[in-house]
Amino acid sequence: MSSAGVSVGDLGLSGDLGAPADRRPGRGRWRRTPPAAPPPALVAAGRLAGRIGGPALAITYLSLLVLLPLAALFTNAFSGGWSAFWAAVSNPQAVSALQLTLMLSAIVAVVNSIAGLAISFVLVRDDFRGKALVSAVIDLPFALPTVVAGLTLLTLYGVDSPLHVNLAGTRLGVAAALLFVTLPFCVRSVQPVLAELDDEIEDAASSLGASRRQVLVRVILPSVLPSVLAGAGLAFARAIGEYGSIVLISGNLPGKTLLASSYIFGLSQSDDLPGASAVSVVLVAIALLVLMVIGWARRRFEIPETA
Amino acid sequence: MKGSRWRLPLRYMVLLYLALLVLVPVGAVFFHAFSGGLGAAWNGFTAPDALDALLLTLIVVAIAVPLNTIFGVGVSLILARHRFPGAWLLDALVDIPLAISPVVIGLSLILVYGHTGWWGNWLAARGITVIFSVPGIVMASAAVSLPYVVRGVLPVLQEIGTEQEQAARTLGAKPFTVFRRITLPSIRRGLAYGVTLTTARVLGEFGAVSIVAGAFAGKTQTYTLFISQSIDNLKPQSAYVGAVVLCLAALIVLTTLTLTDRNRDAWHGKAAA
Secondary structure, eight states: OHHHHHHHHHHHHHHHTOGGGSBOTTTOOBOSSOOOOOOHHHHHHHHHHHHHHHHHHHHHHHIIIIIHHHHHHHHHHTTTHHHHHHHHHHSHHHHHHHHHHHHHHHHHHHHHHHHHHHHHHHHHHOOOTTHHHHHHHHHHHHHSOHHHHHHHHHHHHSTTOTTSOOOTTSHHHHHHHHHHHHHHHHHHHHHHHHHHSOHHHHHHHHHTTOOHHHIIIIIIHHHHHHHHHHHHHHHHHHHHTOOTTTHHHHTTOTTTTOOHHHHHHHHHHTTOHHHHHHHHHHHHHHHHHHHHHHHHHHHHHTOOOOO | OTTOTTHHHHHHHHHHHHIIIIIHHHHHHHHHHTTTHHHHHHHHHHOHHHHHHHHHHHHHHHHHHHHHHHHHHHHHHHHHHOOOTTHHHHHHHHTHHHHSOHHHHHHHHHHHHSTTSTTHHHHHHTTOOOTTSHHHHHHHHHHHTTHHHHHHHHHHHHHHOSHHHHHHHHTTOOHHHHIIIIIHHHHHHHHHHHHHHHHHHHHHOOHHHHHHHOOOTTTTOOHHHHHHHHHHTTOHHHHHHHHHHHHHHHHHHHHHHHHHOTTHHHHHHHHHO
């Protein structure tokens, strides 16, 4: 698409310098005549089209799929004015769905940050047979379709649980699904930073008499903390919008396990599009805010972008 | 941490967490899928509605992935090779689908292309159905998987610079030749990484698709919708078999990602070095 656009714009250059290229390197194929230079006006027009055409096509595609729909989302959310928006967002079911979503996502982000830190430690500092397999298991939730993730958890922790642990329709079940899908974020943000950490600083601390505990608390943890928080933020942003993995296990019980995404889905199925849009706008605003803070923190604290 | 008394307990706690959260649940699905024997699993796989759903999903992949690949490579080239006002904005906008709930993306598409949406009348007058139809599924899938190719290719393009391309161009290579012979071979891994993630996402997309599809069996039922509806219709066996198929696809995806990821070496750190 844009490569074609770029090529038109750069035709002039290759036309001007066409002479030396009568032989292609490596192939031994002879080119009979050097390409004729196109007229300057055409070159200028082509160059302009190349500069504008590629970006224009890209923006059009992006607009059709994302920007225009999001504009429609905001317009619909406020189609009845502020009062209608507020009514949709502040009705008890919406409030409880949003509250539950934020609360569970926050808990999940904290739990998986701790787990992610421990897993990173094992992956970086420990060595045992099958470690590569463990590393692959961590990426599995990333590659596995969310609904399959939900089904796997339902199989083990559902009504017919072979472990006799029935989490279907409970908040714990929803949390398990969110833990599953956010796991890679929490590991892959921390692990590279931990791997890059300099042994020498730890050795220096030890040789100066620091205990293992002190090295951990005063040297290692402060260095990885920004990446742990970045991972937690990514996990939180992912969790508040999650739908596929929770839909089977949550049972969508209002006030108990009904999350914001399911609530939005339900409103849209009952044709309350302005209401669904209003709740969506809140969800989108929170996710964008979290990601903007992470982006700012990344630049401020020079956290590598890995997850 | 070598020799620390915490090393082994930590290792086993981590392994237990991963086993309970990921490995055993996935294993349980395999167990259930094949609990009735290989024949029953095969019958579940080849049931007409299952095959219809799989076919639709593959069609969606065949349309959405190439479109997003062209878009992704194009945007990466634009962002890496050209300076223009608003480049940072384009860069940021590409990432938006990562930040937004798939359900919200699906809902937003309905608001433009649905029968009461912005373009609903215009489309209806021309007899075009987008929502509750295949075009809507393709659009939803393409929208959620939009950023992956850019995120795979752009860093590589920025890293390799333009020297080789300029050299080829001064030697008289046509722009497309430069792209095919110089640029494409150098972004190969990043491109494979991005395309694999895109394919995985399109193959497994559920939230965005389920809101725009309406799921009429045989017509707008993708494979993930088939799985969830099999559960709703109390036919768990079909769901398990479908889940196994997508698990196997995920394994292929993981292998490809492992082979194409530039960061992989850094992830394994000193212990592996």
